[in-house]
Structure formats: C-alpha cells, structure tokens
C-alpha cells in the first residue's frame with residue numbers, strides 16, 4: 001500500500017500513514033460502499049406506496065358504498 005497523500009509506502013495492517021498521518025483507505029472498502037446505496041435508491045424510486053394508498057382509498061370507498069347499500073336494504077326490509 002502507498003499513501004495517497006504523500007506517496008510513501010505504508011506498513012500493511014496500519015490504518016494511518018507513518019510519514020504524514022493520512023488515513024489509509026483500502027480499495028475493497030471503497031468499492032463495496034456504493035453498491036448498497038444504489039440498491040436503496042432503486043427501492044426509493046419505486047412508486048408502490050402511492051399506488052397502495054390509492055388502492056386503499058378505492059377499497060374504503062367500496063366498503064362505504066356496500067355499508068350504505070346494506071343499511072338501505074335493511075331499512076327496506
């Protein structure tokens with residue numbers, strides 16, 4: 001590993017450069033971080049919650065209509 005700030009070779013297993021004190025970031029950690037964020041963004045883009053809310057409103061409307069109709073039928077009988 002080489003320090004990205006001063007370019008000096010660093011000892012393996014150490015997190016900081018022995019010359020300038022710059023924190024050593026492993027390439028594996030940098031590559032793994034963006035992938036989960038992309039997956040989260042894709043999930044957030046989906047508009048399923050809005051559709052489910054709309055369908056819930058429709059279901060509630062249907063239930064209200066059936067309730068009113070049943071009350072009217074009971075009143076007629």
Ligand SMILES: [Zn+2]
Pocket residue numbers: 003004005006007008017018019020021022
């Ligand atoms: Zn350094």
